[in-house]
Amino acid sequence: MNYNYNVIEKKWQDIWDAKNVFAATNDYTKPKFYALVEFPYPSGQGLHVGHPRSYTALDIVSRKRRLEGYNVLYPMGWDAFGLPTENFAIKNHIHPSIVTEQNVARFKAQLKSLGMSFDWNREINTTDPNYYKWTQWIFLQLFKKGLAYKKEMNVNWCTSCKCVLANEEVVGGVCERCGSEVVHKVKSQWMLKITEYAQRLIDDLDKVDYIDRVKTSQINWIGRSTGAEVDFTTTSGDTLTVYTTRPDTLFGATYMVISPEHPYIEKWADKITNMAAIKDYQTEASKKSDFERTELVKDKTGVQIEGVRGINPVNGKEIPIFISDYVLMTYGTGAIMAVPAHDTRDWEFAKKFGLPIIEVVKGGNVEEEAFTDCDTGIMVNSDFLNDLSVEDAKEKIKEWLEKEGKGHSKVNYKLRDWVFSRQRYWGEPIPIVYCEKCGYVALPESELPLTLPDVESYEPTESGESPLANMTDWVNTTCPRCGGPAKRETDTMPQWAGSSWYFLRYCDADNLDALAAKEALDYWMPVDWYNGGMEHTTLHLLYSRFWHKFLYDIGVVSTPEPYSKRTSHGMILGENGEKMSKSRGNVVNPDDIVNEYGADTMRLYEMFIGDFEKAAPWSSSSIKGCKRFLDRVWALQDKLIGGDAFRPELEIAMNKTIKKVTEDIESLKFNTAIAAMMALLNDIADTGSVNKAEYKALLIMLNPFAPHMTEEIWELQNFGGMLNETKWVTYDPDKCVEATVEIAVQLAGKIKARIQVPADAGKDEILAQAKADPAIAALIAGKTIIKEIVVPGKLVNLVVK
RNA sequence: GCGGAAGUGGCGGAAUGGCAGACGCGCCGGUCUGAGGAGCCGGUACUUCGGUGUGUGGGUUCAAGUCCCAUCUUCCGCACCA
Numbered sequence: 001m002n003y004n005y006n007v008i009e010k011k012w013q014d015i016w017d018a019k020n021v022f023a024a025t026n027d028y029t030k031p032k033f034y035a036l037v038e039f040p041y042p043s044g045q046g047l048h049v050g051h052p053r054s055y056t057a058l059d060i061v062s063r064k065r066r067l068e069g070y071n072v073l074y075p076m077g078w079d080a081f082g083l084p085t086e087n088f089a090i091k092n093h094i095h096p097s098i099v100t101e102q103n104v105a106r107f108k109a110q111l112k113s114l115g116m117s118f119d120w121n122r123e124i125n126t127t128d129p130n131y132y133k134w135t136q137w138i139f140l141q142l143f144k145k146g147l148a149y150k151k152e153m154n155v156n157w158c159t160s161c162k163c164v165l166a167n168e169e170v171v172g173g174v175c176e177r178c179g180s181e182v183v184h185k186v187k188s189q190w191m192l193k194i195t196e197y198a199q200r201l202i203d204d205l206d207k208v209d210y211i212d213r214v215k216t217s218q219i220n221w222i223g224r225s226t227g228a229e230v231d232f233t234t235t236s237g238d239t240l241t242v243y244t245t246r247p248d249t250l251f252g253a254t255y256m257v258i259s260p261e262h263p264y265i266e267k268w269a270d271k272i273t274n275m276a277a278i279k280d281y282q283t284e285a286s287k288k289s290d291f292e293r294t295e296l297v298k299d300k301t302g303v304q305i306e307g308v309r310g311i312n313p314v315n316g317k318e319i320p321i322f323i324s325d326y327v328l329m330t331y332g333t334g335a336i337m338a339v340p341a342h343d344t345r346d347w348e349f350a351k352k353f354g355l356p357i358i359e360v361v362k363g364g365n366v367e368e369e370a371f372t373d374c375d376t377g378i379m380v381n382s383d384f385l386n387d388l389s390v391e392d393a394k395e396k397i398k399e400w401l402e403k404e405g406k407g408h409s410k411v412n413y414k415l416r417d418w419v420f421s422r423q424r425y426w427g428e429p430i431p432i433v434y435c436e437k438c439g440y441v442a443l444p445e446s447e448l449p450l451t452l453p454d455v456e457s458y459e460p461t462e463s464g465e466s467p468l469a470n471m472t473d474w475v476n477t478t479c480p481r482c483g484g485p486a487k488r489e490t491d492t493m494p495q496w497a498g499s500s501w502y503f504l505r506y507c508d509a510d511n512l513d514a515l516a517a518k519e520a521l522d523y524w525m526p527v528d529w530y531n532g533g534m535e536h537t538t539l540h541l542l543y544s545r546f547w548h549k550f551l552y553d554i555g556v557v558s559t560p561e562p563y564s565k566r567t568s569h570g571m572i573l574g575e576n577g578e579k580m581s582k583s584r585g586n587v588v589n590p591d592d593i594v595n596e597y598g599a600d601t602m603r604l605y606e607m608f609i610g611d612f613e614k615a616a617p618w619s620s621s622s623i624k625g626c627k628r629f630l631d632r633v634w635a636l637q638d639k640l641i642g643g644d645a646f647r648p649e650l651e652i653a654m655n656k657t658i659k660k661v662t663e664d665i666e667s668l669k670f671n672t673a674i675a676a677m678m679a680l681l682n683d684i685a686d687t688g689s690v691n692k693a694e695y696k697a698l699l700i701m702l703n704p705f706a707p708h709m710t711e712e713i714w715e716l717q718n719f720g721g722m723l724n725e726t727k728w729v730t731y732d733p734d735k736c737v738e739a740t741v742e743i744a745v746q747l748a749g750k751i752k753a754r755i756q757v758p759a760d761a762g763k764d765e766i767l768a769q770a771k772a773d774p775a776i777a778a779l780i781a782g783k784t785i786i787k788e789i790v791v792p793g794k795l796v797n798l799v800v801k
Numbered sequence: 802g803c804g805g806a807a808g809u810g811g812c813g814g815a816a817u818g819g820c821a822g823a824c825g826c827g828c829c830g831g832u833c834u835g836a837g838g839a840g841c842c843g844g845u846a847c848u849u850c851g852g853u854g855u856g857u858g859g860g861u862u863c864a865a866g867u868c869c870c871a872u873c874u875u876c877c878g879c880a881c882c883a
Contacts, residue, residue, distance in 0.1 A: 172880090213805060213878095220804060223882065244883060257883090300881085326881045336883045344802080345881055414882050534878085608825070610814055614807085615876085622813060625825045631840095672815070675824035682824095744820040749864045750852095751820060789863055794819050799863050 003634040005598030009708040013112055021724055022066075022117040024073040028523040033070040035062045036503055036563070038532040038540070039077040039124075041495075042103035043084055047110040048580070049588045049606070049618065054531050054569045056603045057612060057670060059116050061529065063704035064665055066117075067728035073524055074117060075506040077124035078104050082495045083161060083177060086426035090458045096426045100127055110590060114599045115707050117724075122509040126498030131505065132428045133449035134515040135497050138547065140431055140442050141554055147193040148420065150440060154261070154329075155419055157185040162460040164189060166419045166494065169539075184286065187464065190421040190430060190491065194546045198222050198413045200560075201545055210566040211613070214537050221538040223414025228398050230337065230407040232256060232310045235318065236271050240264065240310060243332030243412060246342060246374075247401065248393035251382040252360035253337040254350070256310045256321045257302065259329040260285040265305075273307040278323060285325040300326055300349045312337075313406045314383070314397075324349065332412055341366040361390060418543065420494060425458045425467040427492030435479035435486035444480055450488075466490040499540050500547040503527050503562060515556070522558050530563040533571075541566070567668060570615040572606070577617045588618050600706035601627045607670035607705060629678055630709055633702065636681075636690045637713060643691030650694055652738050653683045658731035661701045670705075677702060692719075700729045737793075744795040745770045747779055763790040770796040 016022060035058045040051060062074040080100045089096040104125065111118065124131055142148040156165040160180035164187060169176045194201075202222055205215045227245035234240050242256065258264060260282045265272070272278060281303045302324030309318045326345055327336055340350030340357045347370035350357055357366055362380045364371025371377065379385045384400070385393045401407030421430065431443040431450045443450055453474040458467050468490040469475065479486035501515065507524040508516035532541070548562040573579060574586025581587065593602045605626040610616035646654045657680040664673035680698065684690050690698075696719055703710040703723050714723040737759050743766060745753040753775045757766050767790050770776055780800050787799035 171878095216805065217878070220879070223879095225882075227883080242883080246883080324881090326883090328882065331882045338883085343883065345883075348881095412882075414879095538878090608813090616813070619813065619826070622826045628840095629825085635840095671813095672824080675815075678824055742820080746820085746864075749819095749862095754820075787863055789819090791819055791864095795864090797819080797863050 003631060003709060003712075005600065005708070006595075008712045009113070009115065009599050012708045012711050013115060015722075016117070016724075017112075017120075020121070021722070022072075022074070022119050023121050024075075024119050025071055026520070027071060028519065030071040031069070032524060032528075033062070033065045033072045034524050034526075034528045035065075035072065035074045036506075036527045036530045037076075038536065039079050039499070039502060040107060041079045041082055041084075042100065042107045044088055044099070044103055046103075046106050047590050049590050049593070050572050050580070052114055052590060052602065053572055053606050053609075053612075054533070055111070055116055056114070056606055057569060057668065058529065058531050059603075060607070060665060060670065060704040063117055063707065063724065064728060066724065067700070067703075067726065069727075073122075073506065074119060075122045075124075075509075076111065076116070076118040076120070077122075077502060077506070078107070078126065079495065079499050079502070080104065080125050080127040081427045081493075081498060083163075083424065083426070086424060086458055089426070095454070096458065097127065100125075113594055114590070114603065117707070122506050124502060124505050124509050126428075126502065127426075129449040129451050130510075130512065132498065134505070135428050135493065135501070136431045136443075136448050136450060137445060137515065138501060138551070139428075139493070139497070140445065140448075142192060142550060143432065143440075143442050145550075145554070147196065147550065149191055149193070150188055151191050152186065152188045153191075153419075154184050155187050155189055156182045157187075157464070158182055161424075162464065163423050164419055164421065166496075167416055185464065189419050190432075190489075192418040192420045192546075194418045194543070195413060195415055197546050197549055198224070198415050199411075200549060201542065204545075204549075204561055208561050208566070209564060211568060213534070214541070214566055214568060217534075217537045218542055221415065221542065225412050225414075227410055227412070228401060228407050229333065229410045230313065230401060232313060232337065234308055234310050234321070236268055236308045238264065238267065240321075240335055241333045241407075242335045242337045243410060244337055246339065246394075247397045247407070248379065248382075248385065248388075248390050249339040249342045249360050250312070250314050250337070250397055251385065252339040252341050252358045253312055253319065254340060254356045254358055255319050255338045257324050257327045257336050257338055257346075257349070258305075258321060259327040259334040260323050260325055261329040262323070262334045264335075265323065268305070268308050271307045272305055274303070274305070277303050278305065281323060288325070300324065300345070300352055302326075302349065302353070304353075313401075313404070320355075322349075322353075330416060331414065340370065342370055342372055344370045344372060346370070360385075418546075420497075421489075421491035422494050423460055423464055423466045423491055425452070425455060425460075425492065427494065428497055429468070429492055430489040432489045433477055433479060433486040434489065435482060435484060437484055438479055438481045438486075440489075441479055441481050441486070447480075466492060468492070496540060496543050500544045501551070503530075503544070504551075504557065521556075525557060526559045526561060527563045529565045529567070531567045531569060534568045537568075568613060570611070570613055572609070573615055573617040575618050575620065580618075588620075593623070597623060597627050598630075598708075600630055600709050604630065604674060604705050608674045610671060612668045612670055626674075629674075629681065630706055632681055632685070633698065633706075634709060634713065636684070636695060636698075637717065639689045640695060640717065641689045641691050643693055645693050646697075647687070647691055647694070649687060650683060651735055653680055654694060654697060655731040655733075655735040658697060658701060658729050659733070659736055662728070662731070665704070674705065692717075697729045699723060700726060741793050743770070743793075745773060745776055746795060746797040747776070748799050749797060752776060752779060759793065761792070763792060766790050766792065766796060770798070 037054050037058050062072050066072050085096050085099050089099050156170045158165055158175040158180055160178050170182050175182055202219055225245050228247040229241050229243050232240045302322045305321045310321050311318055338346040340346040341359045342361055359366045360382045361377035363377040374390045377390050379388045379393045398409050429450045432440050435441055453471050455467050455471055475488050477486055477488055504516050508520035551557045552560050576586055578584055605623040608626055657676050660676040661673045699710045711723045739759055740756050741759050743755050743757050744751050753773045755769055755773050757769055783800040785798055785800050789797040
């Protein structure tokens, strides 16, 4: 009797669907478990083998939790707004919503063919007006609280997408999505004040169980630094404020640098005597793309401002001021004090421009390189700071600055506000109108959703305006406040908008009156376990924490954090160990694997491939081992005998394996859980038969991994009901250890013999038996034992002289 | 440069400081076959059979893949953040 996976897998998928067996119930009295995986962007390429790695993992956890009696919510949906769909639509003259619909249908069929136990009743789609109504609603709340604002600013502009990008979307100076050059443009953009939440986004990481690398990345990305703002007076009479993390080195400041975009350049226009040179430099700097700027990182450039000099507040010395693009207008105050002796960049700049280098922290050779160590140095050449440690000097100078009114302590973050508008069609319209009289006015909530109008062309315009700008009928409207003529905002929201709150919608997916009912949110939230890719750590994961905290502040949700636990899977690489990509020709299509081996084998293999958290290369031969294992489990049906309890010779193996599998699933060690079941199968096979109790236990353990085949065997053997409705197996902790164990006997750490002792043998008994072993006895004869170590169940180590 | 992860058989990978290489792939041999690129059974780090082996060099320990110090290499993330 062969196992025909094509037929059997389809059969069970249909039964699960028809009986709705994986639906989460609204019985709020039951213990709940909310498992979440990142909902995919339904691209034209279909599912990637990377998707099922994450989905299968939490599918296993979810299936296990259902057997353990939890009310499990394991939902799925579509993050369907986005550029590839829009570009495809432009090229093929099809409406993006039709493209989306087709892609979603394909993805859904693929996910079903893998036997994922998603609750499809709660399927969501970010492009559904009933969904994005609430995305717009959240935006309006942000706007009302002053956390969404419009600002004329220098933005990242992708030359190919013809669209602005958030800082998080610029990778290595190029567009994260298409890899094209990113240049700077000044545009008026909607911004979200994520910076207002910077400190809480750091602090509340203490409240959640995220894997460490996620926490560290977020902390580094937010980039908190502590220091001081110091006011330098200038010969122009203006005060130039700088930010520094090393106020202790103030006596070593020998010049100042301001960013090329610094407003003082205009202010000082009549005092600067070399304005032409300054203007030239500003033009050069503004022309550089991010890519060029990072390429030229090592070569410092700049121009000294002639006509205005700074005055060091600690010693009254006049020092020159430069402009240089190594100082960024977007961080701190856009101006720095330069201490070449103790900052690498300042040192390079000073060497190039022949500026004085004054040592104020002893410990290095500042003529050779900047001495930046804060732990060992001692202050010198610094008047009242002399002989202090760097730490003490920082405190003392801050006190002095406060007292003199020349500065104060200051915390800065690298995190910037989130650029929230995109000049594209296929996104959520921003529900704001602009009125000459009233300015930016929120649309009344009763007018939501503000739906996307049909346009003739989705092409972005060269001028950088959204395709919506051409829809004059739609754009021209009346002001909700004064009733006068007004224009709608034509930019749309970025793709990250819809995914910033989607986990809330699953709690109550069809609600028309709220983003979700409060009771539903209170019951299901927070998400108990969220698994997803590391690439979203500083994008989606940070953005959604920010939105959730805002919703918490306005009373929509009751938990300050959206996710209790965050784990992350490694990438599945191509067979050659490189990242899978079309251009490398190493892409594995999940459909092909399902056709050739079946979904159960595919699932099992992806979990067996290696450490779940690490990248692992695909291997088309290794997958056969998983198929073989399932075939052998199937074939056990021919060797089935009666018996309602484990046979004595398998009792230990059974209990041990149940314990191992139960524990390993919870700690993401799917590979060793499977290895344990394989070992158990080998043990069972050695006995030449399997009894009913043993078979049932094996099937239950294996069910989350290979749900179709186990369900089929369960039915064929009349084990009663559906397997997915039984209970998870339990083990007896007393029966996880063999009656006798092998003990290694070492002499000075080298193994010389092995002995068999009863598992409950005491130290003395083990020691006596070890010494009595003929090989050991011979080796220790006539020698003095100076140390005896006995580790029960493990080994004996004797040190002799 | 800064931050993170990781270096273990031919390969993917296992090992609360306590028997390195579980489990699987591959390979070798056997068996069954008319046949097998199927199934089943056995073997599989190196070795001069004393031992030696977890990138390299030190250290702590009765005992180190695991802890500490140094060093090399690889991958990933950030990158002029003052």
